[in-house]
Amino acid sequence: MKIVKTGAAGTLESSDVMITVRSNGSNGIEIDLNSIVEKQFGKQIHAVVKKTLADLQVEDALIGVQDKGALDCAIEARLITAVYRAAGIEQVNWEALS
Amino acid sequence: MPNNIINHEIPDVILKQYGRDHFSGAYTNTPHVRVDKGNRSLPRLSKIIDTLEQVILKSGLKDGMTISFHHHFRGGDKVVNMVMEVISHMGIRNLTVAASSLTTVHAPMIKHIKDGTVSQIYTSGIRGELAEAISNGLMDNPIIIHSHGGRARAIETGQIKIDVAFMGVPSCDVYGNANGYTGTSACGSLGYAKVDALYAKKVVLITDFITEYPNTPFSIHQDQVDYIVQVDQVGDPAKISTGATRYTTNPRDILIGSLAAQVIACSGYFEDGFSLQTGSGGASLITTKFLREYMEKQNVHASWALGGINAQLVKMHEDGLIKRLLDVQSFDSEAIRSIGANRYHSEIDASYYANPLNKGCAVNKLNVVVLSALEIDTNFNVNVLTGSDGILRGASGGHSDTAIGSGLSIVVAPLIRGRSASVVNDIQTIITPGSTVDVLVTDRGIAVNPRRKDIAEDLSRYKLPIVPIQVLKEKAQKIAGIPEPINFEKKVVAVVEYRDGTVLDVVRQVKA
Numbered sequence: 056m057k058i059v060k061t062g063a064a065g066t067l068e069s070s071d072v073m074i075t076v077r078s079n080g081s082n083g084i085e086i087d088l089n090s091i092v093e094k095q096f097g098k099q100i101h102a103v104v105k106k107t108l109a110d111l112q113v114e115d116a117l118i119g120v121q122d123k124g125a126l127d128c129a130i131e132a133r134l135i136t137a138v139y140r141a142a143g144i145e146q147v148n149w150e151a152l153s
Numbered sequence: 154m155p156n157n158i159i160n161h162e163i164p165d166v167i168l169k170q171y172g173r174d175h176f177s178g179a180y181t182n183t184p185h186v187r188v189d190k191g192n193r194s195l196p197r198l199s200k201i202i203d204t205l206e207q208v209i210l211k212s213g214l215k216d217g218m219t220i221s222f223h224h225h226f227r228g229g230d231k232v233v234n235m236v237m238e239v240i241s242h243m244g245i246r247n248l249t250v251a252a253s254s255l256t257t258v259h260a261p262m263i264k265h266i267k268d269g270t271v272s273q274i275y276t277s278g279i280r281g282e283l284a285e286a287i288s289n290g291l292m293d294n295p296i297i298i299h300s301h302g303g304r305a306r307a308i309e310t311g312q313i314k315i316d317v318a319f320m321g322v323p324s325c326d327v328y329g330n331a332n333g334y335t336g337t338s339a340c341g342s343l344g345y346a347k348v349d350a351l352y353a354k355k356v357v358l359i360t361d362f363i364t365e366y367p368n369t370p371f372s373i374h375q376d377q378v379d380y381i382v383q384v385d386q387v388g389d390p391a392k393i394s395t396g397a398t399r400y401t402t403n404p405r406d407i408l409i410g411s412l413a414a415q416v417i418a419c420s421g422y423f424e425d426g427f428s429l430q431t432g433s434g435g436a437s438l439i440t441t442k443f444l445r446e447y448m449e450k451q452n453v454h455a456s457w458a459l460g461g462i463n464a465q466l467v468k469m470h471e472d473g474l475i476k477r478l479l480d481v482q483s484f485d486s487e488a489i490r491s492i493g494a495n496r497y498h499s500e501i502d503a504s505y506y507a508n509p510l511n512k513g514c515a516v517n518k519l520n521v522v523v524l525s526a527l528e529i530d531t532n533f534n535v536n537v538l539t540g541s542d543g544i545l546r547g548a549s550g551g552h553s554d555t556a557i558g559s560g561l562s563i564v565v566a567p568l569i570r571g572r573s574a575s576v577v578n579d580i581q582t583i584i585t586p587g588s589t590v591d592v593l594v595t596d597r598g599i600a601v602n603p604r605r606k607d608i609a610e611d612l613s614r615y616k617l618p619i620v621p622i623q624v625l626k627e628k629a630q631k632i633a634g635i636p637e638p639i640n641f642e643k644k645v646v647a648v649v650e651y652r653d654g655t656v657l658d659v660v661r662q663v664k665a
Contacts, residue, residue, distance in 0.1 A: 069571055070571055070572070091542075091571060092541065092542070092571065092572045092573060092636070094542050094543075094637070094639055095541060095542065095572075095573070095636030095637055095639065096572055096634065096636060096637070097637075098637065099634055123571065124570075124571025124572035124573065125572065126572060126632060126633065126634075127634065
């Protein structure tokens with residue numbers, strides 16, 4: 056999936072995450088993580104973001120993650136939504152998403 | 154046979170037998186008695202000193218001494234920062250600050266630590282920037298964390314010797330009778346300050362409201378007070394109390410509260426004349442609301458409620474459901490009003506509340522307590538001091554005091570907070586030993602300490618989601634994932650004292 060504009064999803068509520076996806080030319084994936092549980096779950100959050108992007112076949116993107124203690128499933132869901140928005144895809148086949 | 158100065162013969166043998174001296178004049182040995190019989194505003198009849206700086210000089214405060222503060226103004230406190238600023242400016246160094254607790258408003262203490270004004274801190278709690286700085290190794294000496302009862306014990310036994318107590322009071326008269334429920338900065342009970350007033354060598358009152366003598370009924374007595382200073386404001390009323398404490402609307406807290414109330418109602422402790430204490434957290438507060446419903450339905454009255462008193466407990470008192478309130482700290486505007494208005498809403502001091510070494514403290518008579526927790530391990534040990542990141546962010550308070558004193562101690566906590574599991578294998582810091590905790594209530598189930606087979610049996614007769622605590626731990630881990638361990642330096646930044654004065658745990662500096 057190609058990132059063509061800035062897409063965001065999520066909130067800054069406790070237990071949620073705000074994810075911003077922006078174009079990064081052809082410079083690969085860059086993740087800017089800011090989490091209240093960075094010390095305990097930083098690596099895990101990086102891993103979830105990378106895996107989700109790989110599943111969506113996103114190769115180049117700047118990912119901003121403002122995490123307020125979201126669970127993996129919430130991070131994944133917010134990231135998928137933000138990527139679709141950033142890719143300019145309005146019709147999403149939600150059922151096809153695993 | 155020698156005469157005294159009024160020319161009466163006193164036999165020497167009498168003086169010797171009773172170890173007394175001759176009378177030498179009515180005013181000679183009583184420095185506080187007025188000699189000049191002038192008018193009411195005679196300086197001798199007032200303890201008011203113009204400025205903080207003058208009063209600090211008069212108090213004899215010197216390098217290396219111990220000063221104390223109370224935390225009845227909570228997040229609205231202006232006294233600590235105001236006094237420390239002046240002391241620091243006067244160049245007095247190496248002080249021990251023995252505060253009953255410190256909060257987020259006390260961040261300016263960081264600069265007083267850096268410039269050497271403060272070299273040691275005793276407190277029940279610590280939060281915000283100051284807590285973070287201390288967690289990151291700001292101080293050479295670790296701070297000492299004590300419980301409310303533990304502090305009273307330390308002061309009464311002389312382990313903490315207070316040289317000067319700086320005491321913010323909402324109102325006082327020119328002679329030092331002070332109370333907490335009149336004036337614009339009203340805070341209710343002055344329970345923590347009362348201990349300091351009794352034991353400090355010098356007592357300085359700081360107030361923004363001087364009222365007519367005698368300011369009765371009073372909490373701090375004129376015979377305990379050395380000096381008084383009037384300032385613009387001792388606290389920010391909006392932050393001292395936040396109106397009547399409201400019930401939470403968070404569905405998870407409501408669920409936890411309703412389960413906790415069920416546990417109380419189903420336990421053998423729920424009978425006419427029982428006593429209770431509930432904390433100030435969301436789930437703990439709403440437990441009171443559900444408990445009230447059980448009390449009304451089953452016509453059960455409480456004989457008394459203890460501790461931090463709030464609007465809900467006041468309402469139940471005024472509606473006749475709780476006969477008496479014992480108040481060491483008034484949490485909201487309703488509690489502040491009530492302590493002034495209600496005959497059986499009594500102010501108690503911290504020693505009466507929870508000192509384990511006096512001749513009988515109130516927590517010992519408590520039937521049920523509901524407490525919160527940041528973390529609890531599978532042996533029911535509780536952490537209310539450090540976050541899952543290892544940083545200081547809480548308070549010991551009356552947690553360990555009430556847990557051991559009560560017949561039924563219930564800890565309420567969401568199973569997962571943010572992404573941090575509350576039920577874990579190893580808690581960061583222990584404040585309350587698991588051997589004094591009876592039941593854990595979470596949104597995903599209730600666990601009874603295996604030590605309390607009687608409670609387990611009582612509860613088993615009802616439909617309650619009771620599971621072993623290990624099951625709760627595994628559930629939490631499955632949802633939140635396994636955190637990476639926090640890395641600590643060797644340096645100890647805080648020492649956790651148990652209420653008896655023994656060392657229960659230490660907190661180490663967090664690795665950057």
